[in-house]
Amino acid sequence: xxxxxxxxxxxxxxxxxxxxxxxxxxxxxxxxxxxxxxxxxxxxxxxxxxxxxxxxxxxxxxxxxxxxxxxxxxxxxxxxxxxxxxxxxxxxx
Numbered sequence: 001x002x003x004x005x006x007x008x009x010x011x012x013x014x015x016x017x018x019x020x021x022x023x024x025x026x027x028x029x030x031x032x033x034x035x036x037x038x039x040x041x042x043x044x045x046x047x048x049x050x051x052x053x054x055x056x057x058x059x060x061x062x063x064x065x066x067x068x069x070x071x072x073x074x075x076x077x078x079x080x081x082x083x084x085x086x087x088x089x090x091x092x093x
Contacts (some may be wrong), residue, residue, distance in 0.1 A: 011045060019045075045092050050085055057082070 001060040013020055043051060060066040068078045 006061060008048065009040075011040070030072065042093050046085075046088070050088070053081060053085060 009022075012018065012019055020040075022040060024033060024035050025038070026033040043054065046054070056070065057067060060070070064075055064078045064082065068075045071078060
């Protein structure tokens with residue numbers, strides 16, 4: 001059994017709440033390290049819950065009806081979630 005806890009990449013500075021940028025990455029296989037300033041992808045800037053919604057949306061072939069059924073909520077609720085996510089993506093893109 002894997003007891004390793006997955007750590008989520010922090011998106012905001014804990015001191016001033018400004019957006020963070022990635023500064024260092026490394027390969028777990030060969031220990032190669034890459035340093036610099038890297039922007040996060042738009043999807044990486046979403047919360048875990050928002051990312052899960054996007055994944056489920058794609059898996060359902062974009063069917064809001066199927067999404068509503070699997071989430072146990074109404075179609076208008078799913079539509080509102082999607083609209084809020086679209087607005088957020090437009091702002092951070």
